Amino acid sequence: MMYPGTGVSVVTELDDIDALVAQYWPRVLRYVSYSINDADLAQSITQDCFLKAFRGRASFRGDCAVSTWLISIANNLIRDQVRLKKFQFWRKAQATALDVAEMASVLPSGESSPESRLMVNERTEQVKAALDDLSVNQRRVFLLRFFEGMDLEEIAQTTGMPVNTVKTHLHRGISTIRAKFGGKA
Amino acid sequence: MKSFDTTYLKGHLTDEQFAECLDGSPLRSDLQAHLGQCEPCRLEMELFQTSVADLSAASLQWSRAQPLPSLRPLVAAQAKRSLVISLQWAVAAMLLVGLGVPAYVPTEGQNHANRLVRAQPAAADSEGESASDTALLQSVNVALAGADPSPLQEYRLEAPGLKNTLQASATTVRAQ
Numbered sequence: 637m638m639y640p641g642t643g644v645s646v647v648t649e650l651d652d653i654d655a656l657v658a659q660y661w662p663r664v665l666r667y668v669s670y671s672i673n674d675a676d677l678a679q680s681i682t683q684d685c686f687l688k689a690f691r692g693r694a695s696f697r698g699d700c701a702v703s704t705w706l707i708s709i710a711n712n713l714i715r716d717q718v719r720l721k722k723f724q725f726w727r728k729a730q731a732t733a734l735d736v737a738e739m740a741s742v743l744p745s746g747e748s749s750p751e752s753r754l755m756v757n758e759r760t761e762q763v764k765a766a767l768d769d770l771s772v773n774q775r776r777v778f779l780l781r782f783f784e785g786m787d788l789e790e791i792a793q794t795t796g797m798p799v800n801t802v803k804t805h806l807h808r809g810i811s812t813i814r815a816k817f818g819g820k821a
Numbered sequence: 822m823k824s825f826d827t828t829y830l831k832g833h834l835t836d837e838q839f840a841e842c843l844d845g846s847p848l849r850s851d852l853q854a855h856l857g858q859c860e861p862c863r864l865e866m867e868l869f870q871t872s873v874a875d876l877s878a879a880s881l882q883w884s885r886a887q888p889l890p891s892l893r894p895l896v897a898a899q900a901k902r903s904l905v906i907s908l909q910w911a912v913a914a915m916l917l918v919g920l921g922v923p924a925y926v927p928t929e930g931q932n933h934a935n936r937l938v939r940a941q942p943a944a945a946d947s948e949g950e951s952a953s954d955t956a957l958l959q960s961v962n963v964a965l966a967g968a969d970p971s972p973l974q975e976y977r978l979e980a981p982g983l984k985n986t987l988q989a990s991a992t993t994v995r996a997q
Binding site: 662683760 | 836837839840841843844845846865868869871872873874875876877879880881883884885887889890891892893895896899
């Protein structure tokens with residue numbers, strides 16, 4: 637069965653849990669990791685997300701991309717974590733927070749000279765540090781916009797927030813990060 | 822949408838205008854014109870976008886470098902667990918139906934026994950008992966009749982000939 641906009645046989649794709657993991661795990665893990673800033677908890681949430689998606693695969697109507705559907709499920713799990721206040725504990729612990737230094741080793745290799753790479757590393761660290769200062773909602777909306785390339789409507793659909801709320805969170809997030817870069821306003 | 826001339830944009834883009842350029846909605850013509858004219862704002866915008874894109878690419882590479890788990894065993898274990906739970910419920914339901922319902926619905930023999938139990942009180946009300954009860958009540962009436970003064974006597978309302986008249990009336994009623 638072909639679903640519009642996806643171009644793949646979604647039923648077959650969803651029926652094989654390992655194939656689903658192979659294709660979408662990195663994107664979902666990245667989104668969850670950066671949303672909650674905890675690598676271990678992100679692994680656990682991402683795993684729950686795929687198990688939940690697999691159990692509820694019959695309810696997938698195909699009106700959005702599989703990745704969007706998975707990220708919606710991940711969003712619900714992140715929201716539950718925040719509601720349960722577990723997130724506070726995890727955030728305080730920061731024992732397994734994402735390591736920018738570790739990430740630097742996998743930075744895009746478009747910059748050839750060591751100086752250029754150093755500058756890219758510094759900028760990336762700046763953005764990462766600025767992301768950490770955002771609220772969970774601001775960070776989620778920012779990631780969906782700039783990492784997943786969603787527009788306001790799609791973000792609203794994925795997060796379950798009204799479009800105006802999404803817009804407010806996004807604008808505040810952009811302003812905060814702009815300020816970190818020494819914005820001109 | 823309301824359009825402004827770029828002359829109204831004093832200095833550089835405000836935070837709100839900067840965010841508006843990046844939020845994915847169609848870019849307003851006045852903001853577009855400002856970005857075309859103002860090099861610092863354009864460079865700032867490019868730097869912002871490049872930096873975020875670099876982080877996005879780096880984070881995806883980091884995420885791809887993480888080991889992929891195999892969830893198939895977990896799914897199989899969950900399926901097995903849910904099957905066991907379903908079976909447990911099925912057994913519980915069967916036990917309820919098999920043991921509970923017969924206990925509730927009486928058998929033919931139990932019906933007969935129930936009828937006997939219900940019949941016993943009726944048998945107890947035999948003629949002999951009824952007669953003894955009646956005799957007892959009558960003796961109580963007799964005992965009370967002498968001891969209990971009539972209301973007329975009690976309140977001294979009894980006229981001299983009234984007692985005889987009442988006794989005569991009672992005799993007449995009894996005879997009838």
